[in-house]
Amino acid sequence: xxxxxxPAPEAAGRSSTGVALRRPRRVRATALLLLLxxxxxxxxxxxxxxxxxxxxxxxxxxxxxSQGSIAEAAVAKRVPRTLLAAVVGAAxxxxxxVMQGVTRNPLADPGVLGIxxxxxxxxxxxxxxxxLAAPSAFIWVAIAGAGATSVxxxxxxxxxxxxxTPLKLALAGAATTAAFSAFVVAVTLPRADIxxxxxxxxxxxxxxxSFDTLTLVLPFLAAGAVLSLLAAGxxxxxxxxxxxxxxxxxxxxxxxxSAALGSVLLCGAATAVCGPIGFVGLVVPxxxxxxxxxxxxxxxxxxxxxxxxxxxASDVLGRIVARPGxxxxxxxxxxxxxxxxxxxxxxxxxxxx
Amino acid sequence: MTTTPTAGxxxxxxxxxxxxxxxxxxSRRTRRALVCLVLVVVVVAALGASLVYGQTVYSxxxxxxxxxGRDVPGASFTVGRLRLPRAVLGLLAGTxxxxxxxxxxxxxxxxxxxxxxxxxxxxxxxAAAFGIVTLGLSGTAVSTFAIVASLxxxxxxxxxxxxxxxxxxxxxxxGIGIAAMLESLTTYVLSRAAQWDLQEATRxxxxxxxxxRWSDVVPVLVAVxxxxxxxxxxxxxxxxxxxxxxxAAALGTRVERTRLLVVLAAVGLIAFATAATGPIxxxxxxxxxxxxxxxGPGASLFVPAALVGAALVLVGDLAGQYAFDxxxxxxxxxxxxxxxxLVYLIVRTNRAGGSL
Numbered sequence: 185x186x187x188x189x190x191p192a193p194e195a196a197g198r199s200s201t202g203v204a205l206r207r208p209r210r211v212r213a214t215a216l217l218l219l220l221x222x223x224x225x226x227x228x229x230x231x232x233x234x235x236x237x238x239x240x241x242x243x244x245x246x247x248x249x250s251q252g253s254i255a256e257a258a259v260a261k262r263v264p265r266t267l268l269a270a271v272v273g274a275a276x277x278x279x280x281x282v283m284q285g286v287t288r289n290p291l292a293d294p295g296v297l298g299i300x301x302x303x304x305x306x307x308x309x310x311x312x313x314x315x316l317a318a319p320s321a322f323i324w325v326a327i328a329g330a331g332a333t334s335v336x337x338x339x340x341x342x343x344x345x346x347x348x349t350p351l352k353l354a355l356a357g358a359a360t361t362a363a364f365s366a367f368v369v370a371v372t373l374p375r376a377d378i379x380x381x382x383x384x385x386x387x388x389x390x391x392x393x394s395f396d397t398l399t400l401v402l403p404f405l406a407a408g409a410v411l412s413l414l415a416a417g418x419x420x421x422x423x424x425x426x427x428x429x430x431x432x433x434x435x436x437x438x439x440x441x442s443a444a445l446g447s448v449l450l451c452g453a454a455t456a457v458c459g460p461i462g463f464v465g466l467v468v469p470x471x472x473x474x475x476x477x478x479x480x481x482x483x484x485x486x487x488x489x490x491x492x493x494x495x496x497a498s499d500v501l502g503r504i505v506a507r508p509g510x511x512x513x514x515x516x517x518x519x520x521x522x523x524x525x526x527x528x529x530x531x532x533x534x535x536x537x
Numbered sequence: 538m539t540t541t542p543t544a545g546x547x548x549x550x551x552x553x554x555x556x557x558x559x560x561x562x563x564s565r566r567t568r569r570a571l572v573c574l575v576l577v578v579v580v581v582a583a584l585g586a587s588l589v590y591g592q593t594v595y596s597x598x599x600x601x602x603x604x605x606g607r608d609v610p611g612a613s614f615t616v617g618r619l620r621l622p623r624a625v626l627g628l629l630a631g632t633x634x635x636x637x638x639x640x641x642x643x644x645x646x647x648x649x650x651x652x653x654x655x656x657x658x659x660x661x662x663x664a665a666a667f668g669i670v671t672l673g674l675s676g677t678a679v680s681t682f683a684i685v686a687s688l689x690x691x692x693x694x695x696x697x698x699x700x701x702x703x704x705x706x707x708x709x710x711x712g713i714g715i716a717a718m719l720e721s722l723t724t725y726v727l728s729r730a731a732q733w734d735l736q737e738a739t740r741x742x743x744x745x746x747x748x749x750r751w752s753d754v755v756p757v758l759v760a761v762x763x764x765x766x767x768x769x770x771x772x773x774x775x776x777x778x779x780x781x782x783x784x785a786a787a788l789g790t791r792v793e794r795t796r797l798l799v800v801l802a803a804v805g806l807i808a809f810a811t812a813a814t815g816p817i818x819x820x821x822x823x824x825x826x827x828x829x830x831x832x833g834p835g836a837s838l839f840v841p842a843a844l845v846g847a848a849l850v851l852v853g854d855l856a857g858q859y860a861f862d863x864x865x866x867x868x869x870x871x872x873x874x875x876x877x878x879l880v881y882l883i884v885r886t887n888r889a890g891g892s893l
């Protein structure tokens with residue numbers, strides 16, 4: 185690429201809102217590499233830091249399977265947790281990016297729209313009323329709950345002349361979240377046997393991770409990721425509006441449906457193992473648009489990496505701040521994410537909301 | 538201004554238009570009075586029922602004796618020490634939530650801009666939970682702490698939504714964001730407590746009347762007695778401000794002073810009530826719109842909204858305690874009830890083509 189060509193795409197690629205539409209390939213590739221490096225750093229920190237910090241030699245020993253000392257045992261316990269945080273963060277990041285693309289809504293996020301809480305409620309109802317016990321069943325139920333909730337929230341939010349505006353979707357999501365968390369309490373209160381776990385279905389965390397939960401959830405996340413990535417090109421066309429997209433030869437309903445299914449799979453499965461974690465899917469795509477531009481073929485992988493970094497780092501932060509205890513990662517993400525939500529709201533023109 | 542048909546006698550003839558206006562006004566007044574009367578009956582009935590009914594059912598006569606201060610074996614403890622403070626706290630908290638909710642909704646000209654949607658109740662709840670669980674405060678200190686915190690939250694939301702003027706939509710969305718943040722702070726505060734106590738958690742996350750004592754009731758009573766008249770006194774000004782600040786100023790309303798007084802009074806009511814019961818979900822949000830549906834357009838909603846709020850809390854608490862196999866806190870009941878209503882409100886406003 186010639187030197188003279190470099191400033192041109194940047195200048196031409198800026199939309200009216202100031203977000204770069206296109207980034208040179210080199211910038212994007214560098215961004216991805218940088219994110220990968222950050223992820224490795226965050227993962228190392230996540231393995232090393234906790235109520236007991238462990239050294240480099242312990243990490244190496246722990247990774248090779250030795251559990252002789254307490255430090256090595258801590259490493260063995262933290263490795264699946266770290267992997268789960270990274271995988272779930274990636275899933276939520278991609279899910280949010282796809283949702284923002286499908287709804288053309290800057291405030292879309294599986295947490296804000298109440299979809300994670302829907303998955304949570306479905307699992308709680310399954311446990312309390314249908315005697316669900318196997319974690320593999322949780323995932324199916326959670327995905328069904330997430331799907332039903334997303335259809336419901338989107339329908340409610342898009343009724344009326346103006347269609348699904350960010351305000352209506354966010355309100356419908358907030359109302360749904362409030363109602364569903366009341367339902368979660370109502371379902372679990374009479375059941376002292378499951379009442380203790382009610383908290384993990386109201387606030388998400390990655391504390392209870394094991395390799396079993398990881399292998400259980402991975403196929404679902406992989407399916408969701410493949411669906412989402414296949415829809416990336418179509419999402420680019422959708423961004424131009426439904427009419428233009430169908431004029432360009434996109435099958436709008438099919439693209440939208442498969443992308444939505446992918447994102448529901450991702451956030452539903454993530455909620456099934458971690459509980460509802462909000463705002464990751466909101467923050468990540470916005471950051472990634474600054475890094476990689478608005479092309480979904482780059483945006484989605486970038487969102488996956490950024491989501492993984494964000495959730496892993498949040499988990500580490502939760503362990504540092506509250507040492508020797510820990511703060512659930514769902515609390516950290518909403519403390520970090522809500523100000524970001526406010527920032528996005530402030531950037532929009534009032535008319536566009 | 539009189540609204541009797543004789544109002545037109547000073548003019549030579551009563552034109553049909555004037556007569557029609559007079560007729561409509563009179564029918565509205567009748568409807569309003571009727572609605573308020575029915576609501577009072579509902580509230581009194583719910584209050585009575587929550588005193589009479591329970592594990593042991595006492596006769597209304599025994600209950601009356603207890604209320605009048607006579608000593609009745611058994612009932613004096615159960616009714617006087619357990620049920621009466623609970624019922625009175627429900628009555629007062631419902632009134633406070635209803636008044637504050639409709640004050641915010643009217644001032645911001647948006648039924649969705651109630652204190653529990655835009656984060657002010659969440660602020661009071663976080664502060665109260667932090668004060669009690671972490672700082673070990675009690676009594677008036679908790680209420681004061683909650684008031685300061687909710688005022689700060691209200692101010693923050695207002696400041697954050699300021700950008701070429703405050704757009705109502707932006708204020709609501711920013712409030713939702715703040716509320717999400719505060720709720721997770723509350724959860725954090727609770728999780729740092731000695732143990733995860735589900736009762737305590739429900740109290741600060743959705744609101745409950747469990748374990749109400751007279752010492753909880755007194756601050757709320759004082760708040761309602763002091764602050765409700767402030768709101769009622771400003772109600773005409775507040776409703777003229779619905780026409781827009783400039784029109785209201787032209788009609789003789791001191792806009793800034795009214796706004797300041799209303800915000801202070803409403804936040805105070807929310808903070809005191811929340812410090813005692815937790816944020817009983819959606820009562821502040823529901824009371825205004827329900828009252829408006831019942832009373833119809835055109836008049837101040839403070840009195841009917843206060844009655845609706847009280848009725849919601851009392852009936853919700855009764856239903857939560859006795860309608861199911863298990864006892865549910867009132868906040869769970871109103872939360873389950875309120876969300877469908879919010880959805881209905883969104884749907885209805887959309888269909889009417891109005892702007893949210």
